[in-house]
Structure formats: structure tokens, C-alpha cells
Amino acid sequence: MERIPSSDGAPSPLARPVTFGTDLPRAMTLASDTTASTLSGGNPRGRRLTGELPDPARLLAHANGRGEGPRSVLEQESDSENDIEFLPLTSPASGYLPRPHPEYAAPCVQELLPHEFFTEQDLVGHLRQLDESKVATATALDDLWDQRSELDPTNVINSLESYEDEPNPYTNATYEVFEVLKDGTAVRQHDKRDDSDDDILEAATVWGTIKEVNPRRNAVGRMTFLQEPSPLMLGAAHMTMAKHFDMDELFQQLVGTDGNKGKTKAFVNRAFEKDELHRRTFFFVFKYYTVVGEGLKPAPWQQYDNRPSDNRSPDHIDLAECSSILGLSLQGPHMKVVEGRNRRTRRNTRKGYVYDPFAPWHLLSIQCFPDDEHTMRGEEDDSKRFINGPYAFLDALVTEYRDAVKRYTGLNEMITKLITPPSEFMFNRKLRDKLLFEDQDFTYSRRYFWAYNTLGVINEGIKSMISAYLDTFNNDFWAGRHQTLWPHPRADSAEGRSYEFRMSSLRQDLERAVLDLHNMHAKNGRTRAEIRSLREQLFSGSSVKESRRAIEQGDNIKILTGVSMVFLPLTFVTSVFGITEFTISASDWRFPVTMVCVCVPFFIIIFILQTRGGMHAFKKCGNFLGRHLNRYLRAGSTRQHQVQHQGGQYHPSAGKRMLKRTQSGIPNGHAATTDPEKNARSPWPFLGKRRRRAGDLEVGR
Template sequence: MVRKRPDAIRMEGADGVHELLKQLDAHRDVYLDTFRQVHDLLARNIAATAPSTFSPLGSSPGSPLPERRSPRPSISHAESERPNGRKSSAGLATLTTYSESKRTSEDSDRDDEDEDLYVSNPLEPRKHDEESLRKHLQSYKWGSDAARILETVIDRPVRMLQHPLIPQRKGPLDDRSHFSHCQVYDVGPDGAPLLIDCKHVEEEFNSAQAIWYAIKELNQPPKERLAVGRISVLRELSPILFGAVHHTLHKSLDVDELFSCLVASERTSAYMHRAFDDDLRKQKSFVFNFEYFTIIGKDCRPMRWQMADRQEQRGSHHIPVTRCSSVVALVLSGPPIQKIRNPARRANNSHGFAYDPWSSWQVVNLQCYPDWKASMDVHDSTKHYVNGPEAFLVTLLNEFRDSQRRYERIYEEITRLITPPLDFIFNSDIRDKLLFEDKDFTYARRYFWAYQTLGLMTDSIKAMIDAYEDTFTDEVWAGTHKTLWPLLEQHSPRNLYFKKKMAALRLKFEAEMKNLKKLMDENDERRDEIRGLKEDLFTGTSIQESRKSVENTEITIQQGHNIKLLTLVSIFFLPLTFVTSVFGT
């Protein structure tokens, strides 16, 4: 009888366990798939027999409308706590999300015991309808910037009386709201952002109604998985949808400030340290405003209030650029956790307040980029946000990444603009065109625009980097800042876990700052090249003009010789002509 070596036995045992784990994963996937199919079938049967609960305001009483559904099945409030104080699973979707995040997300170290590390207090419920929106638009005292954004709505009384206020017609709309887009996520106690499903509304009506459906309610029955946070990413909104956003958020967030950030032509800036502000909403909110440029996309159109290239006819060498803007805001709920003395000598308020980073929260991202190039995969259910500041920073990081991609696109187009075609090497006519200016000053104008545009881009990038570095100091990342997300218990498991995730985010931000600084260097190098092209063009044109002056001088000299010769001939024949004329008479 041959005995197996101990290490061989251990190897077989490890292989067997690995094989059993694979089989277990396969059985689990089959079980989840079957469970999901059964759930979907039951949901369809219930939806077919139950009366519709979704009724957009302004629709006719008898019109068939889609039923409002909870974005994912959940448990009741009574069942949300186990006898031992632990939270139970929130249904199939939670199990699926948790299983996938364990395998694919960056939060791979998350386990069942981590639930206490996340925000647990739900957001305050709210509900709005079109009538309340109409009254808000009519009665609110709008500032100048907000009035510019809403000028096609609030300045037209007939428009304010329309039913429905938000259009329901399918197809292209006059206010271009069919191009608007949103991603609204409810974040539960497990930290996973779940997208609010509004495809059925968009298919039945249009994207404007789908956006209104997504933002008008929060934590309303029959929803039982209450959200502790909400992420609203809203892109290319029409004026009426801007008004809807203002209506749903203005009590907790200074939306007028967000509108001013979008309209004002300023540099990228951060409004984060406002613990001593008189406005309670500003004390609880943190705003980062992006200002830069992008190339207008095909079939896209800048907002009426945006600075943009408005030329209708564009040549092959024309680069249509527009100023674009985005604002990312975080607002925390709940009472303050710390009173802070104001160190300013001439401050209006002697004290301010810091708010708990573990309170319920909302992140709002308003994007006005007429290029349809925004990233769509920033948030998904495989991620788990411990609190609002983390979700805010992830959204902010993505805006930095998108800005870099847009700047790189402008850089590439300008490079293409100033680079000669390939047959420049072989075609003397093309070389002459590039070396000597024409009567329309084509190349001088081109180089001047490219040089100045790259300079403005560099200034804009520097402002973005400065706003980041001035705001997110070492104290903020360590959780020791007095006003910006202070962590009172530095060594508690929850705060240690949060600081661990903050450290990982900081590395990603630093990498993006390096990329932006590299892009600044590339812009400067390209500007030097353009400056050289301008000088070569000036030199070539000057030489050409000098050569023409020499040629003109030679012609003038030759003409002088001809006149001298003519004069001599005239002097010789003048007496003969005189004698002939005298004796001829």
C-alpha cells in the first residue's frame, strides 16, 4: 500500500475546496437567476391586477399611465432589524448587489459586519406635484442669474398656465428637453446607490417626464427601503426642468447659488468653508464649481446663457468651442455636532457650526456640457459609499477626469489645426501657402486664435488645480479639519474605515492633478511651437515683401533709364523738328 505524502494530501484538499467553492458559486448564480425570474413574474402579475399609482399631473383622468414602482424590492420597517440588533437583508436585489460588489467593486473588503460603518438615518420624506411647482415658479423671487436660466418660463404667463406644465408629448420639443438626461440614485443603509428606474415613464412619455418622476419624490410609500442618501446627476436641463430642480431642493440647498455658479463667467472655485454663514443651508452645504471649455458636439446646442461660438456655418478648419460649467454640491441633514469659534477679527458671527459627516445627505451634480461626452458609469450598485462626503468626492473626481478629456480633445483639435497636411513635404504650393500670408491673413488669424485659446485653457486648468489644493488640505483628508467633515472620534471603527477610503481617494485625486499639470506643460509646449510658426510666417512674409520691394525698385530704376534715353532722343530731334516746322510754313 502506497502512502501519500502530507503535502500531496494538502494539495488535493485545497483543490477540492476550490472546486467545491466553484460549484457553490454556480449553484448560487442559478438560484439567484431563478429567484429573480420568479420575482419579476410576480411583480408583473401584481402590476397587471393592481390599480395604477403613478399619475403625472396634467394627464387626463382616464388616460392609461405606468405604475410607479419601487426601484428594488425591500423589507418592511418592522422587519428591518433582527432581534440581536443586526440589520437583515433587503431582499433579492440587495443580495445580488452585495454578492457582485464582493467580487468586482473596490470595496472588496466589505463584509456583513460593516453595516454599522455606513450612514443609517434616512432622509426626510418629501413629495411634490405640478401644481406646487406652478405655484413655486409664480411666487418665488428669482435672482438675475436664475431669471436668465428660466427666462422662457417665468417671463411668459401663458407658459405658466399650460397643462401639463412639464410636456408629456413624445418626440422633439421646442425647449429641447428631449435632450435632457438624468441619473438619480437612492443610497440605502448598505451604501449601495440604486438607480431610480424611470424608463417606463420615458417610453410612455418623454425624458422630461422621466426626470420629473425621478426627482419629485423621496422616501414615499410604498417604498420600504428608505434612502439615507441621494445622488442626482442632471445633464442639459431645459428651463422648466431647472425650475423643477429648484422647487424640489431649495428648502435644503441654496439652488440660487448653484444657478449663479452656472451662469457667472468665473474661474473654477470652491465654496466649502461656510460654517459661519448666516444662511443655515450654506452652513450645511459644500459646493464645487467647474468652469472650462469644450467643443460643441454634433446636434448639440449651448444654453442661451452660455458663452459659445454661435457661427452657423463652420469651415473644415473651424473649431466650435463653448464655455461650459458644472456644479457639484453636497448637503448634510441633521443638527450640528460642534460649535466653532470664528477666528476672524471683524466677523459678523462670533461662532459657527460643524455638521456630522454621518448624517443623511444629498449630492447634486448639474452639468451643462453641450457635447454629450459626460461619463455615465460613475455610480453603480457595486459601489458602497460610507457617507455623503465620499459620494461627493467620487462625483468630484469624475468631473476632474471629464474636464481632462475635454481639454485633451481641444488640444488635439488645435494640434490638427496648426499641423500641415502630409503632402506638405512634397507639394511646393502648400509650402508657399504656409510660409507666406495671403490677403485674408488666414494663418495669422489661425495662429493667434490657437495661441490665445491654449493660454486660456492653461489658466483654466491652473484654477482647477488651485481650487482643489486650497480646499482639500491634509487636515481635511485626515478628518481633523474644524469645519469640513470633522471626525470627533478619530479611532472609532467607522472613522478609521472612512479615513482608509479617503486615503485611497486622495491618491486618485493626486493622480488627476498630475495629469492636469502634464496637460498644462503640453499646452505650453504647443504654444511655443505656435509662436515659432508665427515668427516663421512673419519672417517669410517679410522676406517676400522685401523681395517685392527690391523688384519694384529695380523696375523703377529701369523706368528711369528709359526716361533718360527718351529725353536724350527728344533733345536730338527737337531742333530738327523746329527747323522743319519753320521752313515748312
């Protein structure tokens, strides 16, 4: 079956995959099609069965009921660097993705950002007026929060940037600021060549950049990236972005767990929020873990192992919590109003406000990763055209997901190296015994417990990151037809199709990153299975060793008991004959005779009880004597009760008597009589026969 390219433009290398039914025995790729050379324009490639795709890819492809999803660039664990990726399968009905109309270029934002300018006096005044009840803001600002009243408005930047007297946890802090013009190009605002020796931008330089927005009056958007920022720069961002974001809300998600439960979460469907500032802002919060870089220290509010290095084991992996915020703010009035249905009343009682995706915008990214592995924009990014705020947001989101994959890969490699036995164990017997049997410090039990549960927590974070993407961006969103999330004003026009085409590349990059997360989740699962196997082998070997040790101890106790049994009768006889009241001479014949008569039977009994047959016979004799003795005692007790009841005045002389045992085992006497006068004299005539008889017995007593 051939796919005929459209004649209104160049064929797109991107195709939309669909799900085929089970009646198709084999999937056909472009390499096997008759028009493969025309469509691909590259080297032909052999066929590949649909069943050869990795399981995570199929999971992602059908996660939302759609058969879409490109192959992962990190398919399973190792792919060749020169491997050429297949084009996704298509059907004739699906066609290609929309192409830009020849008369329309990709639309861009045309309205300019308002000019803003701030001074150090504004910064000090803003910090002093912060709400005292915002605990998360106070936590993020750290020492700056306590020094607000002591700030010097004339020299606030330089006074707070001296860290000579104490270790500086923000030595790897970097900052980037870009302004996007009407044609979509991003212009760098900060000076890339800083005066510092380690090429780290100083806070004073960055303050000089972020304190003024759109200084040349030609920008339609602004991108601000803060990597490992100091409290001073967080305070400056709080002031400069207060008009565009709810910074207290962002700081709450950054440093706390309220609302995100310590996992990655998307806050983008906010059209029905009560606060206008919330309705026009959209953000992702990323929460996961990373390995602390050498010589670096996490922020005070981040969770990490703060023990000194001399108290840690040599194989310790220094993990720390990392988090970031990626937010977008759209300016201007709302574009349209949508009505939402109340779930209880099922009526359209809520109003949602949708903002124009082509309005002026602000992008803010705050990354707190103590590993110095953040991605900086390079020269290859200078050619990108950011057509609007959502496009810039998704482009930054791709970077966040790729960085997460990179950090997760490093974590998996370090944990795998920690639990994998060295190859020398095949030749070193002592090393094998060390791996098989636990030592007194429980080294390997602690190691396997930590690695197994750490990978479990990491996998939970990966699942939340995947869900944040799949639950947010669906087909309607990528087509610009979503009701509330950045809908295109004219999605069905040529301009809308061009916009969809531009967004398709970001979609492919995002889904590739999500596939990589799926692969990493599966890889962590395999590592956990390996750890579980090693732990079971360790427990098995240690259990066998402990059982053997217990058997040896039992044998030693048996020997000790036998020796004590030899001296016990001897000690008894000598103690009796050693009493000073007895006048028995040493040559008296009674002493050796008594010694023999006591010790020899005792030794014979002990010897017999040491054998299994003797112990069995002794138990049978004991059970026989116990049964007969119990029967004799029970018969005597029954006769005694009968004698006592015969002399009781509550039993008449006439009538047949019988003894009946109750459930409690106490015999009750009942007279089988039908005397009506006896029943009339009973104080309980309305009760049954047995209950009346019991009452009569009580009266008789």
C-alpha cells in the first residue's frame, strides 16, 4: 500500500502512527515500501516486526488509547550511536501531520512586553513587606529572611554576597536571561564572559539583568533561568516576578510537599481558579533525587544525608532531594470564557477564563539540583524560533525531562555498581564467603535494604513524572483544540495547521523523553529483582551458617550435661556420708555399696534415656500411668459427690433419682416426679422444668 505525498508542500519526515488490528500479520515499514526512497530520502533499512518494539514503548503508545509514540533514543539499555530510527507506522487514512501552508509562516507573538524597572530600594521594601505567614517563602530565602530588617538599600547586593567567613553552598549557581523578539529569536541578556575565574555569573551582574524587563522595547517574551540560586537571587526573583506569578505558591511547591506529595506534578488546567493570577499562570513542579556533586552541598531545605564524611561508609552514595519549578505567565486580558459543569448539580455554574497563547509572556525556571549537571543553552539553541509562550514552555519542559533521564541513569549505574559483586569473587574464596555470609555489622543486609527501597522510591517518582505528561497533553492539545489549555484561536485555518506542525517536533521530543523514563523504570525493576535475589542468597547462606552453629552448641551442651550427670550421683552419695553427725569410718563397707547401688542404676537410666528407643519407651510408660491415675482419681470424685447428694433435704425420698452432668461438668440432681404440689410450691412456676428445678435447689440450700 503506497502513501502518496500531498502536492501542496514538501513531504514531512514526521508521521502520525496508528494502531493496526490483529488481522495484519506483519508490519510494513517505509524501508519495505515501494516509495521508500521517495519518502525517506535516506538509506534503506531492513524490516522490523511490530512485536520487536520494547514493552515500554507499547505501554506509552496505548497509555491514552492512542497508537502514537516514537521510538526511544535509548531503546532498552544500549543502542548503536549510528542506528537510524524507523519512521512510525501510518495508515492511508491518517496521512501526514499538517504542513505549513505555503502562504503562511509559523505565527509569532506581535504584542510587546510592558517595560519594567526595579531598584535596590524596591527590593529591600519588597522583602520587608513579605507575609510572615508564608513559611515556604521564609524557608527558601533562608538567611535573607532573618536579615530583612538589617538590609542596606544602597548596597544590598554586595553586602549579601560575601561568603568568605563561611562555606558557600551556592558556588555552582548560574543564571540565564533571554528576551524573545517578534520574529521568535531569543537574545541573550546577561554577559556570558563573566569576570570570575570559574565562569560563574555574579549576583550583582544578574541583578543588573533581571531588574529591567524589555529595556529596548522590542521583546514579546522573556525567559529567566535560575540554576542553584542563592537566597538573594530568589528574593530578587520574588520581587521582579510578583506581578506575573504567585511567587509564594511557587516557593511552596519548590520547597514543600503540600499539593504535590513530594512528586512531580503539573498545574496547568487552572482556567476555573478564583484568583486571576492563578488563571493566567501554568507551571510544572519536579521532585526527584540526584547524586550530590563533589564539593557541593544541597540547600538547607533539601533532604540529604548531612553526616560528616568520616562517619559514612566507603561505599556510601550521597543522595539528595532535588526540585525545580517551570512556570509560564500569559499577559493581557482573557481571550474567551468557558462554562464548567458542577459535578454535584450537573449544571453549568462555573466560569473559566482562557488566555490567548499568542499574548506577551514570561517564562520562569528555578532549578535546585546540587549536582552541577544542569543544561545550559548553547549556540545550537540560537537558531530556535519561539513562536509563543507555550512553545517556549514546552521546549524548556523537554530539557527538564531529558535532565531527569540523565540523573536517573546515573543513579541506576551507581546503585547497580554498589550491589554487583566484583568479578574477583570467582577466584577468591574469602571474598565469596564474605558475600555469602553476613558479618557482625550486617553490611550486606543494610546495603541491599537501602538499594532495594531506594530504587522503589525512585520508580514512584518516575511514574509520577510520566503521569504528569500523559494526563496533561492529549491529542486535542497538540492540535490546538483544547478547551482551556492554550487553544489556538483558529485551529482549523492554515495558520492553525502551521502551528500544529511546529508543535509536532516538541511532541516528538517529549514523548521520546517519556519513553526513556519508561525504559529507566523497567531497568530499575530489573535491578530490584537482582537485589532481591542477592538478598535471598545472603539470607540462605547466613541461615545455614547459624543453624550449623546452633547444632554445634547443642552438641556441646549435650556433652556438658553428660559430664554433669556422671558427677551428680557421686556428689549426692559423698554429701550424705560426709555429714559430721555420722560416725562412719573411711573403711566402712556401706559407703562403696551405697555408691554402687545409687550410681549404677542412675547411669543405666541416663544411658537408656539418651537413646531414641529408650526415650520412646519411657514416654509410653508415662502416658500409661497417667491415664490410669486420672481414671482412678475421677472415679473417686464421682463416688464422693453421690454420697453427698443422698443426704440432701432438697431430694424427696420417693421417686426415681438420677444424676445428670451439665456442660460445666458439675452433676445436678433431678427428681423425675410429676407431683403438682411440688410444682405449685416452686417460687418460679412460670419457668421451664429444668430452670424451676435449679430454683428449687437454690431454695433448698
